[in-house]
Amino acid sequence: MPIKKLHTFFILFLIHLVSFIAVSLYKDFSLSYLLSNNLEFVLYMTTSFFSSFLLGKFSQLKEISDFTQIFKRYFNAFILNTGILSIIFISISSFAPSRILIAGTLFLSFILELIFIYFNYTLKINREVRIKFRFSLSTFTYFLVLLLSLIFYVYYYFRPDLFAKDLLLIIILLPVWFFTSFFVHQYSPLQKVKYWDYFYSLFKSAIIFISLMAFATFMLKYDYNFSLMPFIISIVYSIGSLTLFSVLFIIQTPETTDAVKTKLLRATPEIETEVVEKIESKSEKYSIPNGNPFNPYLQEQLGSIYLRHYLPVFKFIEESIELTSFDIRRAVMIRSADTYNVEVLPNNSYEFYLNLHEINDMRRINHYLIEINKRLVNGGVFVGRIEPLNLRFRRYKNKYPYYLARFFYFFDFLWNRAFAKIPFFQKVYFAFSKGKNRAISLAECLGRLHYCGFSIINLREINNFIYFIAKKGDNPKKGESPSYGPLIKLKRTGKEGRKINVYKMRTMHPYSEYLQKFVFDLGNLKAGGKFQDDFRITGWGKVMRKLWLDEFPMFINFFKGELKLVGVRPLSDHYLSLYSQQLRERRKKFKPGLVPPFYVDLPQSLEEIMASEEKYLDSYEKNPILTDIKYFFLAANNILIKKARSG
Numbered sequence: 001m002p003i004k005k006l007h008t009f010f011i012l013f014l015i016h017l018v019s020f021i022a023v024s025l026y027k028d029f030s031l032s033y034l035l036s037n038n039l040e041f042v043l044y045m046t047t048s049f050f051s052s053f054l055l056g057k058f059s060q061l062k063e064i065s066d067f068t069q070i071f072k073r074y075f076n077a078f079i080l081n082t083g084i085l086s087i088i089f090i091s092i093s094s095f096a097p098s099r100i101l102i103a104g105t106l107f108l109s110f111i112l113e114l115i116f117i118y119f120n121y122t123l124k125i126n127r128e129v130r131i132k133f134r135f136s137l138s139t140f141t142y143f144l145v146l147l148l149s150l151i152f153y154v155y156y157y158f159r160p161d162l163f164a165k166d167l168l169l170i171i172i173l174l175p176v177w178f179f180t181s182f183f184v185h186q187y188s189p190l191q192k193v194k195y196w197d198y199f200y201s202l203f204k205s206a207i208i209f210i211s212l213m214a215f216a217t218f219m220l221k222y223d224y225n226f227s228l229m230p231f232i233i234s235i236v237y238s239i240g241s242l243t244l245f246s247v248l249f250i251i252q253t254p255e256t257t258d259a260v261k262t263k264l265l266r267a268t269p270e271i272e273t274e275v276v277e278k279i280e281s282k283s284e285k286y287s288i289p290n291g292n293p294f295n296p297y298l299q300e301q302l303g304s305i306y307l308r309h310y311l312p313v314f315k316f317i318e319e320s321i322e323l324t325s326f327d328i329r330r331a332v333m334i335r336s337a338d339t340y341n342v343e344v345l346p347n348n349s350y351e352f353y354l355n356l357h358e359i360n361d362m363r364r365i366n367h368y369l370i371e372i373n374k375r376l377v378n379g380g381v382f383v384g385r386i387e388p389l390n391l392r393f394r395r396y397k398n399k400y401p402y403y404l405a406r407f408f409y410f411f412d413f414l415w416n417r418a419f420a421k422i423p424f425f426q427k428v429y430f431a432f433s434k435g436k437n438r439a440i441s442l443a444e445c446l447g448r449l450h451y452c453g454f455s456i457i458n459l460r461e462i463n464n465f466i467y468f469i470a471k472k473g474d475n476p477k478k479g480e481s482p483s484y485g486p487l488i489k490l491k492r493t494g495k496e497g498r499k500i501n502v503y504k505m506r507t508m509h510p511y512s513e514y515l516q517k518f519v520f521d522l523g524n525l526k527a528g529g530k531f532q533d534d535f536r537i538t539g540w541g542k543v544m545r546k547l548w549l550d551e552f553p554m555f556i557n558f559f560k561g562e563l564k565l566v567g568v569r570p571l572s573d574h575y576l577s578l579y580s581q582q583l584r585e586r587r588k589k590f591k592p593g594l595v596p597p598f599y600v601d602l603p604q605s606l607e608e609i610m611a612s613e614e615k616y617l618d619s620y621e622k623n624p625i626l627t628d629i630k631y632f633f634l635a636a637n638n639i640l641i642k643k644a645r646s647g
Contacts, residue, residue, distance in 0.1 A: 011116060012057060016048045019109035023101055040097045043088060044105060051081040070117055076204070078110045083211020086218040090228065099219050139189060142248065146240055147177060150233050162229055169230035172216050177237075180208045195249055195432035202245055206238030249431060276442075276459045276466060279522065286457050286471065288351050289379045291325030298331055298352065299323035306333040310356065312462045317354075320458040320469050321381060326352045330377075337361040337436070342371040350375050354383040358465060359445065363435030369452035369476075376472040382454060385465040388442040389413075395464055413439055421510075442466060443536045447511025450518065452476045477514075487553055492570035495591040500562045502570050503553035507541025516574040554594055566628040566635070567593020568613050583610055586617060593628075599635035 020041055055077040085106070089097055151170065155163040163170075188198065213234040299318065307314035317323065331352035334341055339362075353372055362368045372382050387395075396405040396412070417439035419425040445468070446456060454470035461467075489501035490513065519534055537545070544550045557563040563570065570592035576584060597616035603609045619627040 008057070012052060012113065013045075013049075015112045015116065016045060016105075016109045019112060020044060020101075020105045023104035023108060040101060044085065044102065047081050047084045047088070048109070051077045051084065055080065071114075074110070074113055074117060076208075078106070078113075079208050079211045082106055082215050083207065086211070086214035089218050090214060090231070103215075103219065142244060143181065143241055146244055147174075147233075147237050150237055150240070154229055154233060159229060166229055168220060169213075169216060172220075173213060173230045173234065176212050176216070177209055177234075180212065181205050194434070198245065198249075199242065199432075202242055206241065210234050210238055246432075276461055279456065279459045285322055286320065286381070286469075287322040287325040288381065291322075291351070292327060294324050295327060296324055298326045298328040301328060302333070302354075306354070313356070313467055316458070316460045316462065316467055317383060317469065326381075332375075337363075339364070339368050339371060342368065342375060345375045347374050348377055351377055351380045352383075353380070356385065358385050358387055360387050360438050360440055361436045363430070365440075365448055366452060366476075369448060369454070373453045373472055373476055378472060380472045381457070382470045382472070383467065384470075385462075385467045386440060386442070386445045387465055388445065389417075389439060390442075391461070391464050391466065392439055441509045441538075443509035443515065444511050446518065447509070447514045447536075450514040451511055456518065490572070492572060492592070493576055493587075494562055494570060495588065497588045500557065500570065502563075503556045505544055505550040505553060507538060507544050507550045508536040509538060512536035513572075516572060520574065520578075551594075558594055562591075564591050564593045564628075566595045566597075566631045567591055568616065569593075569596040569598065578606060579610055583614065587613070590617065590620065595632060595635045597631060597635075599638050600631050602638065 055073050057073060057077055085102060089102070151173075155166070210231075213231045217228055217231040302317065302323065303311075303314050307317075330350050331354075332345065332350055333354045335356040337357050353376060359365055359368070369382075376382065392412070393405070393409050396409045399405065400408060415429070416433070416437055419429040420433075420435075420438055445466075449456065449468070449470050453472060453474045453476045455473040457469040457471055459466055459468050486506050488504055488506045490504060491499055492502045494500040515536060519536065541550070554563060558565065567590060568587055571579075576587075579587075597612045598609065601608070601612040601615070603612045616627070616631065619630075
């Protein structure tokens with residue numbers, strides 16, 4: 001945390017310096033003694049600076065409107081400094097500082113700091129203190145049993161000879177545990193807490209508990225012939241309480257979710273800005289079918305009331321759809337992640353649905369989108385927003401230095417994307433996070449929308465979110481299972497027009513198979529017949545394609561008899577629809593192959609690809625065996641020697 005106020009740093013430094021000297025003089029230490037025995041001073045000033053820096057005491061406190069927040073910051077720094085110093089002095093058994101000097105300096109400097117912040121900040125900020133205590137007897141019992149079990153185990157089974165020596169510290173340990181836990185709401189009902197908020201309160205309670213027990217051990221057990229068991233118990237209990245809470249939280253949390261299950265992901269932010277710009281450039285202003293010729297009320301209400309604090313969003317909507325064609329009586333404007341707000345609405349009744357809450361926080365995204373689809377009339381519009389991966393990474397870059405941002409983003413990606421999709425960890429993830437703040441790619445978001453019956457009208461980046469406008473164009477897909485894992489099955493057309501599942505390694509984001517027509521309309525085809533600017537491909541997917549790793553599972557189809565070694569490429573329905581009717585019918589007579597004629601002729605356009613396949617089929621009809629042998633070795637030469645690739 002940067003030092004935003006240099007004079008605050010010097011004032012606090014002076015407070016600690018004066019406190020140390022004042023207590024030293026009170027103890028009748030001469031100046032020569034202080035200069036020759038300065039280890040206490042160096043350690044004290046170092047730990048004071050570290051705890052102050054870590055807790056943000058040098059930052060711009062006038063930006064905080066609540067005095068309790070300032071007090072907590074200084075109090076936490078005081079506790080942290082006390083704990084660190086005590087642990088250091090306990091660890092250095094050969095060094096014996098004055099306990100009165102250390103304790104007196106700590107408390108005197110804290111009192112002077114409170115006076116400093118009172119006269120500098122409280123005249124301009126709210127001094128009202130509101131404390132709400134939530135107490136659950138069952139939660140209290142869980143943690144009390146854990147603590148008493150540790151004490152019983154240590155002193156009855158492990159070291160019964162130490163009980164009498166440690167009795168005073170044990171007496172101190174219990175009330176310290178109770179009050180530190182009580183004031184950070186550790187005894188709240190577990191069913192009503194958010195995991196990370198409660199985990200943080202437990203962690204904060206553990207730091208305070210360990211620090212105070214270290215201080216008590218330092219003050220009362222300075223003779224190192226005595227044991228440190230109560231201090232050690234506080235450490236073990238703190239670790240155990242975090243584990244106990246996590247287990248209880250998982251047990252008491254429902255697991256329902258529609259999250260994608262996949263195992264191979266990489267924390268690389270996709271570059272999706274160009275895709276958004278392309279969609280914007282191609283979009284035309286949309287009017288709802290059979291809408292009112294001119295109905296200004298929705299436009300007026302959005303601009304003056306619902307979106308008055310979101311004017312860029314209003315401008316985006318106004319430029320993308322003809323708001324005067326919508327009926328305000330058939331419009332919904334909310335900001336919520338709760339599906340209940342959709343489920344209570346009648347079906348096929350609304351023309352316009354706006355939700356300003358990002359879908360990253362939806363626990364069951366598909367269910368939410370399908371429910372909206374049911375409530376909209378045909379051609380009805382849904383406006384929402386998402387924080388895609390590239391903007392999520394940008395948020396980290398704006399907040400932290402670049403390499404620190406990449407470090408934090410990696411773990412964010414690991415938890416909020418990878419763990420959310422790996423079956424073994426998925427239950428744990430959703431129990432802790434409630435499905436909130438998920439990391440989702442733009443491709444997955446758009447794929448889910450298409451899967452749930454929507455088509456995209458327009459996209460725009462606004463304030464680090466991608467806002468989308470989608471219309472209801474179809475019913476949600478039924479009886480289809482989106483491809484999830486590293487080994488995926490893609491529906492392709494085989495011999496005699498039969499549908500076969502072609503196996504490949506995943507190189508695209510989940511739900512990408514529902515975006516084929518969308519990507520084609522967006523960028524058409526590039527040289528070689530692949531989609532132009534295909535943002536569905538992941539960073540690691542590009543590497544796998546370059547190394548041919550994604551094609552190996554197709555040998556499963558070869559051994560099943562669905563593909564032969566050389567033959568025309570098995571195509572999706574959409575890609576096949578781009579071919580001429582004559583070639584589509586002719587292809588049905590032949591079994592597709594692993595090695596297509598593409599790698600022999602290396603065509604550049606769709607017309608050249610069709611001509612290449614026609615040429616192969618002509619030759620194959622005359623002499624099947626010799627044609628496949630010839631094409632196999634020619635393709636092998638182009639692939640291995642000339643490094644030919646399909647895209």
